[in-house]
Amino acid sequence: MIRRLLAGGNSRRLLLLATLVLGIATLEIRFIQPANLRNVLLQMSMDGIVACGLTLVILCGGLDLSVGAVTALSGVLFVIGLPLGIGFAGLLALLAGAGVGLLNGLLIGKIKLNPLIVTLGTMTAVQGAAFWLSRGYPIPGPGGDFEMLGGGFFLYVPLPVVFFGLVILSGHALLQHTQFGRDLYAIGGNREAARLADVPLESRECWAYVLCALLAAFSGMILASRLNTGSPIIGQDTPLQAIAAVVLGGTSLYGGRGGILSTVIGMAIIGVLSNGLNLLNVSPAYQWAIKGSVLILVAGLDSARRHSALPAAQTTQP
Amino acid sequence: MQVRSRFPWWRTQKLKVLASLIGILSVFLIYLTTPTFFTFGNVINLLRQVAINGIIASGMTIVMIGGGFDLSVGAVLALSGVLAIQLAKTNVWLGMLCPVALGAGAGGVNGILVSRYTINPLIVTLGSRYLVYASANLFTAGFIQYNENPAFLTLGRSSLGGVPTPVIVFLSVALISHLILNHTTIGAALFAVGSNERAAFFSGLPSRNLHTLSYVATGACAALAGVVLASRLGVASPDAGDGYELDAIAAVVIGGTSLLGGAGSIRQTLAGVLLLGVLSNLLVLAGQPYEVQRIATGLIIVLAVAFDLYRRRSPK
Numbered sequence: 001m002i003r004r005l006l007a008g009g010n011s012r013r014l015l016l017l018a019t020l021v022l023g024i025a026t027l028e029i030r031f032i033q034p035a036n037l038r039n040v041l042l043q044m045s046m047d048g049i050v051a052c053g054l055t056l057v058i059l060c061g062g063l064d065l066s067v068g069a070v071t072a073l074s075g076v077l078f079v080i081g082l083p084l085g086i087g088f089a090g091l092l093a094l095l096a097g098a099g100v101g102l103l104n105g106l107l108i109g110k111i112k113l114n115p116l117i118v119t120l121g122t123m124t125a126v127q128g129a130a131f132w133l134s135r136g137y138p139i140p141g142p143g144g145d146f147e148m149l150g151g152g153f154f155l156y157v158p159l160p161v162v163f164f165g166l167v168i169l170s171g172h173a174l175l176q177h178t179q180f181g182r183d184l185y186a187i188g189g190n191r192e193a194a195r196l197a198d199v200p201l202e203s204r205e206c207w208a209y210v211l212c213a214l215l216a217a218f219s220g221m222i223l224a225s226r227l228n229t230g231s232p233i234i235g236q237d238t239p240l241q242a243i244a245a246v247v248l249g250g251t252s253l254y255g256g257r258g259g260i261l262s263t264v265i266g267m268a269i270i271g272v273l274s275n276g277l278n279l280l281n282v283s284p285a286y287q288w289a290i291k292g293s294v295l296i297l298v299a300g301l302d303s304a305r306r307h308s309a310l311p312a313a314q315t316t317q318p
Numbered sequence: 319m320q321v322r323s324r325f326p327w328w329r330t331q332k333l334k335v336l337a338s339l340i341g342i343l344s345v346f347l348i349y350l351t352t353p354t355f356f357t358f359g360n361v362i363n364l365l366r367q368v369a370i371n372g373i374i375a376s377g378m379t380i381v382m383i384g385g386g387f388d389l390s391v392g393a394v395l396a397l398s399g400v401l402a403i404q405l406a407k408t409n410v411w412l413g414m415l416c417p418v419a420l421g422a423g424a425g426g427v428n429g430i431l432v433s434r435y436t437i438n439p440l441i442v443t444l445g446s447r448y449l450v451y452a453s454a455n456l457f458t459a460g461f462i463q464y465n466e467n468p469a470f471l472t473l474g475r476s477s478l479g480g481v482p483t484p485v486i487v488f489l490s491v492a493l494i495s496h497l498i499l500n501h502t503t504i505g506a507a508l509f510a511v512g513s514n515e516r517a518a519f520f521s522g523l524p525s526r527n528l529h530t531l532s533y534v535a536t537g538a539c540a541a542l543a544g545v546v547l548a549s550r551l552g553v554a555s556p557d558a559g560d561g562y563e564l565d566a567i568a569a570v571v572i573g574g575t576s577l578l579g580g581a582g583s584i585r586q587t588l589a590g591v592l593l594l595g596v597l598s599n600l601l602v603l604a605g606q607p608y609e610v611q612r613i614a615t616g617l618i619i620v621l622a623v624a625f626d627l628y629r630r631r632s633p634k
Contacts, residue, residue, distance in 0.1 A: 065564075107620065117571050117623045120564055125616025131609035236560070240389075240444055253438050285455035292448030296431060299441045 024276035044271030053215030061255030068235030069126035074220035079230030097217020105206030138231035150226025188255025368595035369484035377539025384532035385579025391540035392559030393450035398544030399554030425537020429530030454556035474550025513580025
């Protein structure tokens with residue numbers, strides 16, 4: 001795991017991250033206080049869990065725009081289902097997420113529809129469902145135990161961070177040490193070769209979408225618990241944020257290259273930047289400008305390394 | 319000599335027959351349930367509602383035929399809106415033309431990054447989306463901008479012979495895009511670049527420049543939509559554009575333009591824009607809330623791609 005963390009493009013990105021941390025800490029010493037570092041981790045946990053799920057989908061050459069809508073739907077269901085018991089409500093939220101993922105997976109994996117369009121469609125429909133269930137208003141939660149999932153601690157570490165850590169570890173193990181994970185790389189790297197090597201394309205892709213949606217639903221539950229509200233309007237910017245984190249980490253949008261650890265580094269760069277710029281009193285507009293530039297710059301440097309030997313332009317599809 | 323198909327006519331033309339049947343049936347059903355739909359006022363209203371999305375979607379069709387993609391159109395719309403409102407305070411023409419030029423410029427930067435530096439269009443336009451939103455917010459310091467100057471509001475609120483000006487702008491943009499795509503060498507070359515970029519490059523087509531041009535067209539269209547919207551509302555917000563990019567992509571895709579490039583047409587996109595417009599108009603007339611519209615739109619998008627795939631696989 002450590003070796004992989006330092007491999008290839010990851011080391012360059014870790015260098016960038018370290019430079020950022022050092023730079024921000026020099027300008028604003030409060031940044032490296034333990035309480036603030038804990039905050040940074042907490043802030044990136046929810047989007048980070050979504051980004052980890054999205055990594056699986058992007059690795060096998062797909063894309064999922066519906067993750068944000070799933071976050072909203074599962075948060076609303078989690079609060080609405082509470083009268084039936086907290087465990088049942090959580091199960092309901094996760095099942096709804098898995099259902100959306102299964103629908104995406106079947107339409108994309110089995111029927112071979114374009115992932116961008118399918119998930120654009122399910123995103124719109126699921127957003128509608130979240131609005132319909134909540135009548136368009138945020139639903140307040142009951143507080144108390146309900147707030148444990150997002151506000152609790154385990155040995156001074158906030159629970160969302162613990163969950164994020166568990167997702168990273170299991171995701172990494174899944175991708176690097178199981179047949180399923182290796183197959184995802186194979187599918188994303190060369191679909192035709194994977195098919196000839198008897199990789200069960202349809203079920204692998206389908207499962208990738210189910211896992212992605214499950215993680216998005218889980219993140220939605222944590223967020224609902226942390227805010228003590230089930231809100232239908234959260235998560236509208238989540239898909240783009242998560243894609244930015246995945247790409248910033250170095251996972252290729254064409255599939256086959258990257259990994260969970262890369263995504264974590266990408267997420268950390270975004271998290272450190274957001275928190276640091278906030279501490280430095282940089283206005284949100286400049287923050288967007290900086291994030292946008294960093295995204296294009298990192299992707300541009302990657303592409304320059306890849307294409308330095310190729311003569312023709314090779315722009316291809318998302 | 320006509321080559322006879324191996325299949326009888328009702329099998330080869332199955333989809334056309336089916337589509338016309340569904341069309342006639344739905345027109346009949348609409349007439350029975352919501353007769354107000356077919357009034358002149360409502361049709362004009364419908365066209366006015368789809369004009370903004372139609373202008374953006376025309377540009378999106380051009381970039382997608384070239385094999386590209388643009389997520390920054392919503393942000394460009396927001397920026398050009400606030401810019402138009404502010405500049406129109408000094409000179410109305412400046413307020414209408416300057417934002418369009420700026421949108422074309424933003425599109426050009428996208429295009430150069432995508433084609434010269436070979437970065438994935440999704441990432442480039444995601445990044446430029448942040449950058450353009452940032453500049454819109456910096457330009458206005460985050461505040462909503464007003465301009466109630468009647469001269470500026472003409473573009474959005476006047477009408478010519480009963481047809482609102484935004485609709486005329488929309489139809490002209492669609493017509494011009496159609497002519498460029500289907501009746502000029504640039505259009506033909508763009509189709510070639512979209513269907514096989516390497517082959518086009520090795521055939522001596524300036525594939526990079528064509529790519530860049532397609533992004534310029536998209537940026538200009540999005541900016542024009544922003545100007546029209548600002549002139550219709552008299553108000554523009556620097557955060558206004560969210561969701562426009564996905565609506566435009568949905569319309570293009572429902573029309574049947576391929577995400578892989580090289581195929582598609584403005585006519586199909588118009589059909590997609592109108593279908594989405596009619597759907598939301600009908601649901602509003604039927605008194606259905608916003609969320610039902612969202613669900614229905616989502617289902618229509620998925621059904622449209624499934625139908626498109628079915629059509630391509632069925633016997634020719």
